[in-house]
Amino acid sequence: MGVKSMRLARNGFYICWFLFVVISVTGFVFSRTISGDPDPCDSMKLREFQRLRSDQITVLINGYSESRIPLLQSIVSSYSGSSIVSSILVLWGNPSTSSQVLDKLYQNLTQYSLGTASISLIQQPSSSLNSRFLPRLSVNTRAVLVCDDDVEIDQRSLEFAFSVWKSNPDRLVGMFVRSHGFDLQRKEWIYTVHPDKYSIVLTKFMMMKQDYLFEYSCNGGVEMEEMRKIVDQTRNCEDILMNFVAADKVRAGPIMVGAERVRDWGDARNEEGEVESGVREVGLSSRRVEHRKRRGKCIREFHRVMGKMPLMYSYGKVVSSVAEQGLCRKAGKLVFCDRD
Numbered sequence: 001m002g003v004k005s006m007r008l009a010r011n012g013f014y015i016c017w018f019l020f021v022v023i024s025v026t027g028f029v030f031s032r033t034i035s036g037d038p039d040p041c042d043s044m045k046l047r048e049f050q051r052l053r054s055d056q057i058t059v060l061i062n063g064y065s066e067s068r069i070p071l072l073q074s075i076v077s078s079y080s081g082s083s084i085v086s087s088i089l090v091l092w093g094n095p096s097t098s099s100q101v102l103d104k105l106y107q108n109l110t111q112y113s114l115g116t117a118s119i120s121l122i123q124q125p126s127s128s129l130n131s132r133f134l135p136r137l138s139v140n141t142r143a144v145l146v147c148d149d150d151v152e153i154d155q156r157s158l159e160f161a162f163s164v165w166k167s168n169p170d171r172l173v174g175m176f177v178r179s180h181g182f183d184l185q186r187k188e189w190i191y192t193v194h195p196d197k198y199s200i201v202l203t204k205f206m207m208m209k210q211d212y213l214f215e216y217s218c219n220g221g222v223e224m225e226e227m228r229k230i231v232d233q234t235r236n237c238e239d240i241l242m243n244f245v246a247a248d249k250v251r252a253g254p255i256m257v258g259a260e261r262v263r264d265w266g267d268a269r270n271e272e273g274e275v276e277s278g279v280r281e282v283g284l285s286s287r288r289v290e291h292r293k294r295r296g297k298c299i300r301e302f303h304r305v306m307g308k309m310p311l312m313y314s315y316g317k318v319v320s321s322v323a324e325q326g327l328c329r330k331a332g333k334l335v336f337c338d339r340d
């Protein structure tokens with residue numbers, strides 16, 4: 001794993017770690033490569049998650065495609081201008097990107113950052129989608145925002161989402177939602193979009209407590225191992241699995257928050273397009289159908305391995321303009337969202 005981080009020098013522990021790596025890796029070049037934590041689960045075991053700072057967040061943004069770099073640049077720059085962002089970790093998942101490009105990218109990212117957030121560029125050890133959820137010692141905030149390189153969110157909406165998370169730290173908080181469902185004819189679980197309920201938040205914007213990274217990557221024994229393997233085999237569905245993990249822990253569905261301005265550049269994985277609650281989609285392209293089928297298969301597989309269906313439905317969307325506390329529609333009535 002390669003890390004480019006400005007923050008290394010600030011922390012004694014990292015200096016030691018850094019020196020260890022310098023001696024153990026041959027051909028080491030300072031500006032570019034530092035080997036990562038050999039066993040992130042092991043070193044996170046003693047971490048007291050409750051004591052992490054909760055006034056700021058860490059952004060974990062996935063990058064893969066070189067053609068999207070300008071967009072990535074713009075998203076990172078925008079997040080870096082928010083006072084609630086402690087640091088931004090760009091997780092580069094494409095192993096074939098040249099070191100020259102990564103060097104330049106890192107230079108650009110730090111050059112155009114707006115605020116005080118520190119920025120790191122981390123070359124992932126493999127293209128496994130599971131590695132986006134690896135726990136990291138450098139993440140010193142309780143809350144993490146996991147996001148893709150395809151959606152730009154305005155700062156106020158980011159801050160609003162964070163305030164919602166702070167009152168609901170055990171829930172997943174997101175802006176783009178999907179749903180599981182049960183096909184009565186086929187008698188099987190499916191992946192779908194429901195006009196008035198949801199149970200899955202996408203990693204276009206997924207805010208959660210850091211503990212879930214540990215739960216996903218390190219806990220859950222052989223069952224989690226098998227489910228992570230399914231993610232690797234299908235090269236998909238790590239976001240769905242995280243929803244399983246969180247729902248199983250908190251026994252509640254995610255929370256959808258509204259955004260003021262969203263620029264969604266689209267992602268092959270989320271081909272269905274965005275559906276605001278209440279708006280039904282008309283017509284599905286065959287690619288979308290394929291996409292949903294694949295995701296439905298993941299849901300069935302996770303259900304099989306877990307032996308239960310932990311996903312739970314939530315209703316409504318929390319918005320900043322109606323009231324301090326969001327109102328949710330449940331069984332035709334408006335109720336406060338955090339009330340059962």
Ligand SMILES: *[C@@H]1O[C@H](CO)[C@@H](O)[C@H](O)[C@H]1NC(C)=O
Pocket residue numbers: 069101102104105106108
């Ligand atoms: C870095 O920024 C320059 C100037 O904006 C741009 O032309 C170049 O493509 C960027 N390269 C990378 C790898 O980000």
